[in-house]
Amino acid sequence: MEKYIGKSVYKGTAIGPINVLKKSDGIVKRQHVEDVAAELQRLEDAKKQAQAQLGALYEKALQEVGEVNAQIFEVHQMMLEDEDYQDAIHSMIETEELNAEYAVAVTGDNFAEIFANMDDEYMQARSADVKDISNRLIRNLSGEEELDWAHMEPSIIVADDLTPSETVQMDKRKILAFVTVHGSTNSHTAILARMMNIPALIGVPVELDSLHSGTMGIVDGKDAVFCVDPDEATIAAAHEMQARAAEQKRLLANYKGRPSVTKSGRKVNVYANIGSVSDVAYVQENDAEGIGLFRSEFLYLGKTALPDETEQFNTYRQVLQTMGGKKVIIRTLDIGADKNVDYLGLGKEDNPAMGYRAIRICLKQPDVFKTQLRALLRAAKYGNLAIMYPMIISVDEVLRIREIVAEVAAELKREQIPYAIPEQGIMIETPAAVMICEELAELVDFFSIGTNDLTQYTLAIDRQNEKLDEFYNPHHEAVLRMIQMTIDGAHKAGKWAGICGELGADTTLTERFVEMGIDELSVAPSMVLSVRSKICEMA
Structure with a gap:
């Protein structure tokens, strides 16, 4: 039995088999090969494997997200068989006597660059597709295994780290817990774990190469312990912890309804x-009682083109x-910082948390913004929708947003497409927005305080930097005073204010938030009843 201590991002106990998600280092070495024919056969085998994988993905997507969204896998199958692409790989292997991995990597980069430099947007989007199929071929050639979500039993997912685009593609029904070697307590993996009500540890000093998928493991989110191949006594103790948690859940169920x-x-x-x-x-x-934050950016992640x-x-x-x-508040596109996509061409930034992201992308690329707004205004006819705009720092931004919304509404009216203009609010997540909140409140219907970013910008701490976790203090008095200022500014204009950041689920602060005058708290679904119980027991 081996024990490793990490940092807990969500408490709870998980018992089950380990599934190790290993990633290649991204570096493909150039190697000379003696047997060119054998190398070409390796390539052919890897291609057949890729076709089978893509076919399975298409069938899975067809069932889960429909034919339109599943078609990307058919596109990948066709691109994989493209004669120019395959001829270029074959030529490198045959004339230079190189290993297939290197030939695929170089060819993929060359073709991706060609597509990226084309004028047509559709063809530009194919650049990411070429990278995707090339990476799939390289993984197959190197023997790197993918997690088979379709046939995998519920497991503890162990990885070096997980990106938002990786977590969004996972089958959440198959995840018992997360364990990562790196990562921050404020990462999207942590947020996903809290939403799903599953244990999660980060900063666990385990060598992934020493672990084998299928080995029994235990994640103790309370004491931040990851146990590999536990003995019977440890398993029994873990079952006891699960029983106590089930009893607590039963008591909270009394607050349903x-x-x-x-x-x-x-x-x-x-x-x-x-x-x-x-x-x-x-x-x-x-x-x-409603949805206070629908993160629409997850429609954009893990894809090769804009939805x-x-x-x-x-x-x-x-x-x-x-x-x-019930009310559904949808946040417009919040890509950037730790949530990147190749097809938007955001590029690499030295300080992405303060860079080209969220509403800044939407205002600089209005066509992308208008597409989303058209969809939102059309959808507003079907329920109680509210829209909120992230990363606002000025009155001018809000005025420009209002102009674009009016333009979109006029377009839909001319096209005789049914639509409605719903309630519209902004996220308060910068000190600048806090300081001018009274002026902003006159222009919007509500505020939603994003405490994750508000904390990092107020304290000048990158919340994704694990080295700074001990300095990242969302309970800092400066942060709490800014929340109070925002609530007061909203109420002065007769508008409501809520919190949709992780701090809203911190039950040690629930009473203080209510005393501040907060109107709404939006939290991970798993925390709804805990927060409600705190509110109901207040005087």
Whole structure:
């Protein structure tokens, strides 16, 4: 039995098999080969394997997200068989006597660059597709295994780190817990774990090469312990912890169906944060009164091209209809910083947290913004929708947003497409927005305080930097005073204010937030009943 101590990002206990998610280092070495024919056969075998993988992905996507979204895998299958692409790889292997991995990597980079430099947007988007199929071939050639979510039993996922685009593609029903060697307590992996109500550890000093998928493991989120190949006594103790947690969950279930009202009659809406249509099930299971943050950027992650208007409209409409009239607040595109996509051409930045991201992308690339707004305004006919705009720092930004919304509404009216202009608010997540909140409140319907970014910008700490976790203090008095200023600014203009950052789920602060006058708290679905219980027990 081996024990490793990390940092806990969500408490709880998980018992089950380990599944190790290993990634290549991204460096493909150039090697001379003696047997060219054998190398070409390796390439052919890897290509057949890739075709089979893509076929399985297409069938899975067809069932889960429909034919339109599944078609990308058919495109990849066709590109994999492209004669020019295959001839270029074969030529390198045959004339230079090189290993197939290197030939695929170089050819993939060359073709990706050709597509990226084309004038046509559709062809530019194919650049990422070429990279994707090339990386798939290289993984197959090197024997690197992918997690087979379709046939995998529920497991503890162990990885060096996980990006938002990786987590969004996972089958959440198959995840018992997360364990990562790196990462921050404020990473999107941590946020996902809290949303799903599963244990998660980061900063666990384990050598991934020493672990074998299928080995029994235990994740103790309370004491931040990852145990590999535990003995019977340790397993028994873990089962006991799970039983105690189940009892606590049973007690919280008594708050289902109850309004979130203090004993003195003060009502605070308790909403849930989600990132996909499938997450609505967590919202309903935990009896949230609405959705306070739908992270629309997860429609953009893990893809090779922008989601079109129809795909977005169908997604937003489905969430609204499923929520049956309860409020659904959708945040517009918040890509950038730690959430990057190749096809938007954001490039590498020295300080991405303060760079080209969120509303700045939307205002600089209005066509991208308008596509999303068209989908949102059309979807607003199907439920209780509200839109909120992230990373606002000025009145001018809000005025420009209002102009673009008016332009989109005029377009839809001319095209005789049904639409509605819903409630619109902004996220308060910069000190600049806090300081001018009274002026901003005159222009919007509500504020939603993003405490994750507000904390990092107020304290000048990158929340993704694990070295700074001990300095990152969301309870800092400066942060709490800014929250109070924001609430006061909203109320002065007769508008409501909520919190949608991770701090909203911190039950040690629930009473203080209610005393501040907060109107809404949006939290991970797994925390809804805990927060409601705190509110209901307040005087």
